[in-house]
Amino acid sequence: MTHSNNATLTRRELLIQLCKLLKEDTIEEQIDRIPLNMRPKGNQSLRCCVHKDRAVLKYKIMALLGFNIDDETDELTSLQDYLHLAKERKTLTPKVMTVVDEACSSCQQGSYNVSNMCKGCEARPCAVNCPKDAVHFVKGQAEIDHDVCVNCGKCLQECPFHAIIYSPVPCEEACPVKAISKDEQGIEHIDYDKCIYCGKCMAACPYGAIMEKSHIIEIFQAWESKKEIIALVAPSIIAQFRQSVPKIYNAIKKMGFSDIIEVAEGAEMTIEHETEEWSERMHAGCQLMTTSCCHAYTELVKKHIPELEGKVSETPSPMVYAGKLAKERFPNAVTVFIGPCTAKRHEAFFVEDIDYTLSFEELGALLVANNIEVEEMNNEIDIKYANSDAQFFAQSGGVSRAIINKADESLKEEIINGIDKTSIRQLKQIAKGKTESNFIEVMSCEGGCLAGVNSLIKGKQAVTVFQKNQEEISS
Amino acid sequence: MTEEKIYKVQICTGTLCHVMGGAELPALEDHLPEEIKSKVKVKGMVCANYCTETNLKPPFVLINGELMSEASIDKIIHYIQNCEKNDTFK
Structure with missing residues (x-):
């Protein structure tokens, strides 16, 4: 979706409310009031009545507190109770999304x-x-x-x-792998044996019924414990605000992150190793190799195109390398990956060096709650930016661009820009060897990470902002 | 010669407005219908605290000084088209 809609804005408003209360430390008393404040009596309701609206908001908050809506056992559990449970929990789950059944309107079967x-x-x-x-x-x-x-x-x-x-049923239509379907009541459920965590259902649902489970509570707890927290920012960060990169990074630091590591720095290592791996494979007589940095794509191969499995690069993703760098430099710190992607949240769960993830939307909400105007930040920062090839990982074609610059001329690239039913068929053909190319780049989002489902600036505008900021930091 | 009418659209660049939908308002320039294209100038403005000093909702824009809350590209275009139609240019 090129433009944000009211369902997106409701999610962001909830995030802002939640972060504000956490910041003011009034969340205990106030959390159950959020739905009432947002849908006061006498106001026009979106659904049948104001009570339904409030119930929907309550469950959306439950998701933002990091819970599966399906796991509710007692409907009388208040948000305050859930807050306590969230604060006490010790582990997260790899099920990064949850369907808010109350919000799912059971769209008639397509x-x-x-x-x-x-x-x-x-x-x-x-x-x-x-x-x-x-x-x-x-x-x-x-x-x-x-x-x-x-x-x-x-x-x-x-x-x-x-x-x-x-x-149509928008979520089912958007899902490239038929991982979301209805139960007898018409409510949608995600089948995690099929789901590739691309987040397309979440972006498509006109009711905002599919929610990402946030790690906000855990991150606030880390702040309260006075631990050092390191922000690992995805390369697409520079396209999230129409402000200079130093201002964006300084805003993140001001919020309470002790240091910033560009995931692009990890991408530099991915480029190095992936180029080597490609050359080795070509020398060993392999026909082709595909990229591995997009987690939705590697999940797609694992769950739906196993015949491609041996052809996917084994080089770790930029996030994995960046996590390693972070733990080397700051062994006792908490590491938070900040990005536009639901799939990365799933990947991070299995990466020991990444503790939590934060979406760009959540980052925006946190900045608002902390009263931070990015525009007013200092325009200078002491940082050695990653090289441009690495920064361009944010864009579809960027990985290819980087590898082409390093590898010999025998490299012929093909770019799969966006995973959908058509490109999956194309990938199945590639698995059978039906391609002229020997290096296949795959990105789940059309346009690459710049078009990630959680981006604050979307579409063409994101590309413009990215290019402007990228030029500024590389000059 | 009559003075040319210019609609000055100022988009708040504050963090709250940005997160709540203001981020995409600068795309207004790409969406302007032909008949008003040359009459609209889009600019940013530093947060003027409309979010804290009024009960209105973000994102905020000023069109020739007139405040619009919950602004969207469509809403801005409609506003300008209405001004044109009813000759209520300010």
Whole structure:
């Protein structure tokens, strides 16, 4: 989605409210009031009534506290109770997303329907072309028998009056791997055996019913314990604010991070090792190698295209290298990866050197709660920026660009810009050897990490801001 | 010669406005309809505390000094088109 919508904004408002209360240390008394404050009596409700709205907000907060909504055993558990449970818990889970069943509107199963624009014409191409004989005419109007219809869409293509409409289930439609589906009540559930954590369902749901479970409580606890906390910022960070990079980094530091490590510094190491690995593989007679830095892609291979598994680079991702650097430099510190990506949160769970993750949205909410104006920050900072090739990992084509600059001329790249049903078919062909290229870069988000689901600036604008800031720091 | 009408759109660049949807308002320039394109100037403005001093919601913009809350690209375009239609340019 190029533009933020009200569902996104509600999530951000909740994050801001939560972070403010945590910051003011009034969360104990106030947390159960957030839904009431945001949907006061007498205001127009979004859903059937204000009570439903508040219930939805309550469960969204439960997700932001880091819980699976499915795990609720007693509906009377208050947010204050959940807050206590969150503070006491010792471990996180790799299930990074959860469906807020209260918010899921159980969108009707994706189907073709005849609207009242149907004129019952003589040609009736809808009925003639239906391969299943599912279209019949009742009182001069077409009707689709949903028990027989196979959703092929021929009727929609054929109708000269555009009288047939398709109503999709947005989350199911967005999921490239059929990992989200309905239960008997029509509520969506994520199948974690299939899920690749790309976050596309979350971005697609018009009700904001799919939420990322945040680590905000854990991060505040680390702050309270006065531990040293290191921010590991993804390369796309420089495209999140229309401010200079030093100002952005200084804002993060002011908030309570003792130091900043650019994940791009880890990317420098990924470039080094991945180029070597590619050369070795080519010398050993392999046909091709694919990148490994996008975690949604490596999950895709593991769960859905196992025939590609031996062809994926074994070089660790920039985040893994950056985590190592952080623990070498600051052995006792807490490490927090800050990025635009739901999949990285899943990957980080298995990386020992990364303790927590923070999305760019959460970072934004924390800055607001801390009253930090990025614009007012100092424009100078003592940091050695990672090289441009590494910074460009944020953009689709960036990994290829870096490896091309290092490898010999025999490298022929192919870039898969975005994982969807079509590119999955393409990858399956590549696995069979049907490609001219020997280096395949895959990014789950179209546009690369700059288009990550949690980005604050989206689309073309993100590219412009990225290029401007990138030029500034590399000059 | 009549003086040319220019709509000066100032977008708050404060962190709260940025997070709450203001981040994408500068894309307004790419979305302006032909008929008003040359009449609109988009600029940023330092946070003027509309978020703390009013009960209105972010993101905030000023259009020729007139405050708009919960601003969106569509809302800004509509506002300007209405001014044009009703000749209420300020």
